[in-house]
Amino acid sequence: xxxxxxxxxxxxxxxxxxxxxxxxxxxxxxxxxxxxxxxxxxxxxxxxxxxxxxxxxxxxxxxxx
Numbered sequence: 001x002x003x004x005x006x007x008x009x010x011x012x013x014x015x016x017x018x019x020x021x022x023x024x025x026x027x028x029x030x031x032x033x034x035x036x037x038x039x040x041x042x043x044x045x046x047x048x049x050x051x052x053x054x055x056x057x058x059x060x061x062x063x064x065x
Contacts, residue, residue: 012058019054022047 026043029035 012054015050015054015057019047019050022050 022043026040026047029040029043
């Protein structure tokens with residue numbers, strides 16, 4: 001859980017951008033011939049964790065895509 005108080009919209013925007021980066025990285029790994037399933041699984045877990053944290057920190061995020 002992210003424990004620091006985040007009331008800065010720029011920090012939330014940065015965290016959202018990191019979620020997009022994780023998504024792109026995950027897609028790139030899946031498309032490779034020599035895909036490391038363990039790496040994809042770890043990336044997916046991190047993506048899900050960050051997504052849940054963002055929803056907790058910014059409940060309106062669900063409405064922003």
